[in-house]
Amino acid sequence: MLEINNLHARVGETDILKGLDLTVNAGEVHAVMGPNGSGKSTLSKILAGSEDYTVTEGRVRLLGQDLLDMSPEQRAAAGVFLGFQYPVEIPGVSNMVFLKSALNAQRKTRGEPELEAGDFLAWVRHRVKQMKMDPAMLSRGVNEGFSGGEKKRNEILQMLVLEPRLMVLDETDSGLDIDALKIVAEGINALRSPERATLLVTHYQRLLDYVQPDKVHVLSGGRIIKSGGPELAHELEEKGYGWLSEQRAA
Amino acid sequence: MLNRDAYESAFARFSETLPAATIAPRRAALQRFLDTGLPGKGLEAWKYTDLSPLGAEAVAAPSVRGRPETPLPQFPGMHTRCWVNGRAPDVDAQAGPVETPSGEHAHDGLANLNAAFALPGIDLLLDDGASLDAPLHALFVTEPQGDGEMVHLRHRIVLGEGASATVVVHELGRGDAPRWSTHLLDIELARGARLRLVRLQDESAGTRGWFEARAAVHGDASLDMTQVDLGGGIVRNDWRPRLLGPGADVVLRGLMAPVGRTHVDSQFLTEHAAAHGRSRQWFRGLAWDRAQGIFNGKVVVRPGAQKTDSEQRIANLLLSPRARINAKPELEIYADDVKCAHGATFGRLDPAALFYLRSRGVDEATARALLIHGFAEAVLQHLEPAELRKAVVARLLERIGNEIDPEVLA
Numbered sequence: 231m232l233e234i235n236n237l238h239a240r241v242g243e244t245d246i247l248k249g250l251d252l253t254v255n256a257g258e259v260h261a262v263m264g265p266n267g268s269g270k271s272t273l274s275k276i277l278a279g280s281e282d283y284t285v286t287e288g289r290v291r292l293l294g295q296d297l298l299d300m301s302p303e304q305r306a307a308a309g310v311f312l313g314f315q316y317p318v319e320i321p322g323v324s325n326m327v328f329l330k331s332a333l334n335a336q337r338k339t340r341g342e343p344e345l346e347a348g349d350f351l352a353w354v355r356h357r358v359k360q361m362k363m364d365p366a367m368l369s370r371g372v373n374e375g376f377s378g379g380e381k382k383r384n385e386i387l388q389m390l391v392l393e394p395r396l397m398v399l400d401e402t403d404s405g406l407d408i409d410a411l412k413i414v415a416e417g418i419n420a421l422r423s424p425e426r427a428t429l430l431v432t433h434y435q436r437l438l439d440y441v442q443p444d445k446v447h448v449l450s451g452g453r454i455i456k457s458g459g460p461e462l463a464h465e466l467e468e469k470g471y472g473w474l475s476e477q478r479a480a
Numbered sequence: 481m482l483n484r485d486a487y488e489s490a491f492a493r494f495s496e497t498l499p500a501a502t503i504a505p506r507r508a509a510l511q512r513f514l515d516t517g518l519p520g521k522g523l524e525a526w527k528y529t530d531l532s533p534l535g536a537e538a539v540a541a542p543s544v545r546g547r548p549e550t551p552l553p554q555f556p557g558m559h560t561r562c563w564v565n566g567r568a569p570d571v572d573a574q575a576g577p578v579e580t581p582s583g584e585h586a587h588d589g590l591a592n593l594n595a596a597f598a599l600p601g602i603d604l605l606l607d608d609g610a611s612l613d614a615p616l617h618a619l620f621v622t623e624p625q626g627d628g629e630m631v632h633l634r635h636r637i638v639l640g641e642g643a644s645a646t647v648v649v650h651e652l653g654r655g656d657a658p659r660w661s662t663h664l665l666d667i668e669l670a671r672g673a674r675l676r677l678v679r680l681q682d683e684s685a686g687t688r689g690w691f692e693a694r695a696a697v698h699g700d701a702s703l704d705m706t707q708v709d710l711g712g713g714i715v716r717n718d719w720r721p722r723l724l725g726p727g728a729d730v731v732l733r734g735l736m737a738p739v740g741r742t743h744v745d746s747q748f749l750t751e752h753a754a755a756h757g758r759s760r761q762w763f764r765g766l767a768w769d770r771a772q773g774i775f776n777g778k779v780v781v782r783p784g785a786q787k788t789d790s791e792q793r794i795a796n797l798l799l800s801p802r803a804r805i806n807a808k809p810e811l812e813i814y815a816d817d818v819k820c821a822h823g824a825t826f827g828r829l830d831p832a833a834l835f836y837l838r839s840r841g842v843d844e845a846t847a848r849a850l851l852i853h854g855f856a857e858a859v860l861q862h863l864e865p866a867e868l869r870k871a872v873v874a875r876l877l878e879r880i881g882n883e884i885d886p887e888v889l890a
Contacts, residue, residue, distance in 0.1 A: 278839045306841035318836040322854025331850060332840035339841065371854070388840065 231256040231427040232277075232396055237288035238452075239276055246272045246283070248452035254396075254445075257424040261438055261463060262431045264449035265471045270431045271315055273449070274400040277429075278312035279305050292396055306332070307339035309395025313385040313402045320372040325384070328372045329354055329391050336392065357390040360420065362413055378405035386417035397421065397428045403437035415440030435467040448474055482517045482535035490630065494541040494597060502578075509580045509595035516589040528774045528806060529716050529745040531590075534688060539628040539660065542566045542599060548621050550654070555868045558617040558648065565622055566599045566631035578634055590690050594632045594662045601633035601663065604647065608640035608670070615646035615676075620663075622684065624655025635665040639673035639701075646676040648868065651691075653684030653711060661687050667695035669703060671725065677705045678863060682875060683712040685740065692718040699725025699754070706862045709736040709744050710875055717746040723757035723785075734763040735859035738771035738803075739879050745774040752785040752815075759789075764859050765796040766852060767803035768880065778810040779822075785815045792822035797829065797855055799880075849877060 232254040239247040246269045254260045264270050276283050277290065279302030290297040297305055320328070334344040345353065358365050361383055373381050382402050389397060399418065403411060418428065418441050430437060438446075438460065446462040447454045448471065456462065456474055491510050495503050519525075520532030543565040554560050561568065578598045581591040602618045622631055639645060651661065661683060669675055683689050689712050697703050703721055721730045736744045750759045761777040777792045792809040809822035829851050837847035853860075856876060863869040 278835075280835060301844070302835060302838035303841050303843050306839055310839075312839050314836065314839075318830070318833045320833050320836070320851065320854055322857035323850050327850070328837070328840070331842050331846065332837075335843060335846065336841035392840065 231293060232429070233289075233291045235289045237273075237276070237290060238286045239272060239283045240286060241272070241283050245286075246452055247276070247288075250288070250449070250453055252447065252454055254427045254429060256427055257422075258444040259422065259428040259430065259441060261443040261446045262429060262449050262454075263433065263446060263463065263466055268449045269452045270449055271400055274312055274315075274398050274429075274431050277305075277396075277398050278302055278310060303335065304339065306392075306394075307336045311389050311392060311394030311397050313382075313389060313397070313399035315400040315402075315404070317373050317376075317381040317385055319374050319376070321374045323372050324369050325372055326354070326368040329368075329388065332388070333392060354391055357387055360390060361387045361417055363387060379407060379410045382406055382414060383410060386414050390417055390420065393421065395426055397426065398431070399429070400431045401433065402430075403432055403434065411437065412440060435463050438463050450474065482514065483538060484514055486537075486539045486628070487514060490539050490541040491596060505580050506578065506596050509578075509592045512581075512587070513589055513592035513596060516587055516592065519589050525747065528772075529714065529743065531688065531714070531716075534714075537628055537658065539630055540626050542597060542630055542632065543625060549623050552619060552621065553650070553652070553871060555617055555648075555865060555871070557614060557865055558868075559614045560617040560619055562619045562621060563601065563633070565625060565629070566620070566633055568600070590662055591664065591692070594634065594664045594690075597630055597632040598634040598664070599632065601635040602637060602647065602649070602665070603635070604637045604645060606639045606643035606645060606673075609642045610640065611644040612646065615648060617648045617650060620649075620651045622651075622653045622655075622659065622661065622687070624657060625659070627657050628659060629657070630660040630662075632660070632662045633664070635663060637665070637675065637677075638668045639670060639675055641670040642672040643670070644674040646678075648678040648680065650680045650682070651689070652682050653687050655684055656686050657684075658686040658688070658713070659684075661689040663689075663691045665691070665693040667693060667697075667703065667721075669695065669697045669701035671699050671701060673698075673701045675703050677703065678868070679705070679707040680710065680872065681708065681712060681715065681717075682710045683715070685711070685713050685742065687712050688714045690716045690718075693720065695719075695721040695730070697721055697723050697725075697728045697730055700727035701725070702729040702731075704731045706733045706859060707735070707746070708859065708863075708872055709734070709738070709746070710872070710879060712742055712744065715742070715744045717744070719746075719748045720751070721759075722751040722753055723759065725754050726756040728754060728757045729759070730757075731760040732762070733760075733859050733862060734775070735765075735856055736763075736773050736775070737766045737768075737856070737876055737879060738773050739768040741770050743772045746776070748775075748777045750779045750790070752779070752781045752788045752790065755784060755786045755788070757785060757788050759791075761790075761792040761794075761809075762859070763794045763807075764856060765794070765805045765807065766799060766856065767796070767805050768799045770800075770802045772803070773805040773807075775805070775807040775824075776810070777808070777822075778812070779820060781811075781813040781815050781818050781820065783814045786817040788815065788818040788820065790818070790820045794824040795855075795858075796824070796826045797852070798826065799829065799852070849880065852880065853877070
């Protein structure tokens, strides 16, 4: 579903990704772990189309389409969803307007009819309930005055409403208490299906207790330096990242 | 140089339509105008808006009759009264006597020009305890006419004790010809009276407009004003409310959104002349292209106006490299037990917010429009009913050339 080959990227004059290869098949959940500054967030943002980074080499394909040629909005319509590490506050634009604009824009790009107002409302309310959020939040500004945990929950709500094909979640578990973490995990699991793939970018094992990954990768120095099964995450939790770098150097 | 002949002959033509007894004071006002000329550089209050070079242009007397040529906007639940080229078609109102400027306005060029040519505009007088059945939508349409034609109007809103009213002053200009438009509004709110006032300025690009409102707000009375500047060529707005009794409350909100080469200069002077008054000045500016905006918000707290509570906030978005906004919140305090806050900010559209919207599938133009609308919403949300707000939003989006469906924002 997602194929990344030899991806090199930089911000300004600094190389961040230095030949990253990663393949995620439909139906799979992959976790990308790694120390601070290893390029995890860069990878997430590049997949969503951020213009803060320059891709200097390599290829990224989603369902056979070349993602790097597409604008952020085209990628979204093609099925990419990025759960932001730091969701943005947008005062004056309500969550409802935001969701409606996003869903209908994506449907339009895909050649699907826009949803009727009533159907849309019912759909959003259903998802709000699923995320155990207060429906009153829909008329508030996007993330305006939300706590860190509420913002992360709102990311998953948007994901449930938009139903993407590729879910890239950048440290969605940070800043969550244990109850919120469970709700967020349930949201992610609700969308697990043979037609979708998930990339969880995280520092910690704890989200992976609730969302079982099929594969775990360690990103360090701009490359995947080790891949394994779920047990790799436990090993990292125990030993940290140092032993991998040493192993590599040896 | 002021084109004296043009003003003289315009007045001669205009005075043919006047009752004989009213001509002399108007002529005196014209004379004072000719002595003073148009305001401009050299006057501190007109630092950013120099009208004096325009005095050389030709002018023409106001049309005798006007008829709207195109459908007029109406809003449900409101009573619309329409003036066309300064004349109200639904009454046979003669231009009668006009109070000439006195005191600090005696040497004010535009006030004298208005006094010489003014036609009757809004004249709303409510007795103690009375209220309007429905909000008044006072629509001033200017249809295409000859170059330099002038529309000058004089308005009055006087509310008795405890009376209440909602008034929408709506200026809608059509056509491209250069012309003059001045409005002078006097407001008097007796104890406990409440006035909600909306002003929509949507004049044509050739319009040189001046709008001045002076308000006397007595104890426990409240003035709640929202001004939206959407059009015009060279626009100057002066708001001068005075809080004259304890418990008086004045809220001034403003949104300006100049595009092209439009120049909008808004001056707000709130004067606290009594204790226990509350005032707010909340302004937002958006400027595109080579447009220029000026916000000058001043609050003066007179000696003895203790326990004054005032706040000024000005926020601006510059949407192109050549657009300019000058914003200055000013405070002058002569009392020692007051709470006064002020601040001004400037910025551009937040790239992080744009990317966030686009990452959800919203195209760039729509994302920009959503953010711009979101910024303006702080002022627009105070427009009622919803149809009025929608009409303003649609006009705002049209001005910025975006085809986003206003229904999406409803």
